[in-house]
Amino acid sequence: MSSAIGAKRNVKIFVLYLLENINYPLELCTISDIVMQTDYVLFLDFAECFNEMTDAGLIESVESEGRTLYYISEQGRTVAGSLSSEVLPSMLDKALGAALRYLDFSRRGVEPYSEIINVDRTTGECDVRCVLTEKKKVIFEAVLHADSADRARRMKENFDSRPEVVYRGYTALLAGNVNYLFDEPGPA
Numbered sequence: 001m002s003s004a005i006g007a008k009r010n011v012k013i014f015v016l017y018l019l020e021n022i023n024y025p026l027e028l029c030t031i032s033d034i035v036m037q038t039d040y041v042l043f044l045d046f047a048e049c050f051n052e053m054t055d056a057g058l059i060e061s062v063e064s065e066g067r068t069l070y071y072i073s074e075q076g077r078t079v080a081g082s083l084s085s086e087v088l089p090s091m092l093d094k095a096l097g098a099a100l101r102y103l104d105f106s107r108r109g110v111e112p113y114s115e116i117i118n119v120d121r122t123t124g125e126c127d128v129r130c131v132l133t134e135k136k137k138v139i140f141e142a143v144l145h146a147d148s149a150d151r152a153r154r155m156k157e158n159f160d161s162r163p164e165v166v167y168r169g170y171t172a173l174l175a176g177n178v179n180y181l182f183d184e185p186g187p188a
Contacts, residue, residue, distance in 0.1 A: 005040040005091065009083075011049045014041060016058060016072055016080035017092050018099050025062055025069030030106070037098035037162070040091060101164045110134045112163035114156045116149070124148045128155045132167055140167050 005014050015035060019026075022034075028050070035046050053059045058076035061068050072080065111133045119126040125147055132140035146152035159166050 003041045003045040008045070008049055008052075011041050011045050012053055012058070013080065013083045014092070014095065015046065015049060015053065016076050018096060019059065019070075019072040020077055020080045021096050022099065022103065025064070025071040027067055027069060030103075031070060034099035034102055035095075037102055038091075038095045040095060098165070101168060105164045108134055110139070110163070112160060114159045116152045116156055117143075119149065126152045128152045128159070130156075130159045130163075130166065132163055140170065142170065 003011055005011060015031070018034060019031070026034075031050070032043065032046060035041050036043065050059070053076070054061070054070070056075075057073055058079055059070050060073045061070050063069075113131045113133070115129050117127050117129055125145065126149060127143050127145050129143045130141070131138060144155060146155060
């Protein structure tokens with residue numbers, strides 16, 4: 001296993017902890033997405049451990065409207081509760097926060113969109129436009145200048161992979177909730 005969280009046992013504890021705290025059935029692809037939000041667990045490790053947990057009865061499934069949804073079983077809750085101390089609480093808290101933000105964006109139907117625009121072929125400079133819409137209303141829009149096409153591509157990829165994190169960070173910066181980034185104290 002090469003996941004940052006450690007061995008298979010820790011991957012299982014991590015997944016069970018998230019499912020226990022979310023506390024409602026989810027599709028497998030959604031579970032995979034929330035587990036991948038923090039980069040603590042590699043996809044292949046997740047897939048292997050998820051199958052082992054379903055085989056062991058730690059995770060159960062239910063059919064709903066033609067979809068298979070998964071949830072933590074009572075046995076899984078017992079395991080998660082007794083073993084969660086084996087994984088750093090800060091990792092579990094960070095992962096749960098990221099999962100809840102992801103689920104909130106998904107439930108609200110927030111749609112991300114990004115594009116690279118205004119490419120200057122002589123200098124390589126360009127802009128990255130990032131937009132979030134909710135119910136066809138723009139809730140976030142930013143255009144950032146990049147000094148190279150490579151930097152613009154990386155900015156676009158980061159926004160596309162974690163729009164909720166970018167949105168939260170941008171909102172926190174503008175609200176002054178992360179004053180440690182500034183040289184001078186922000187407004188009280």
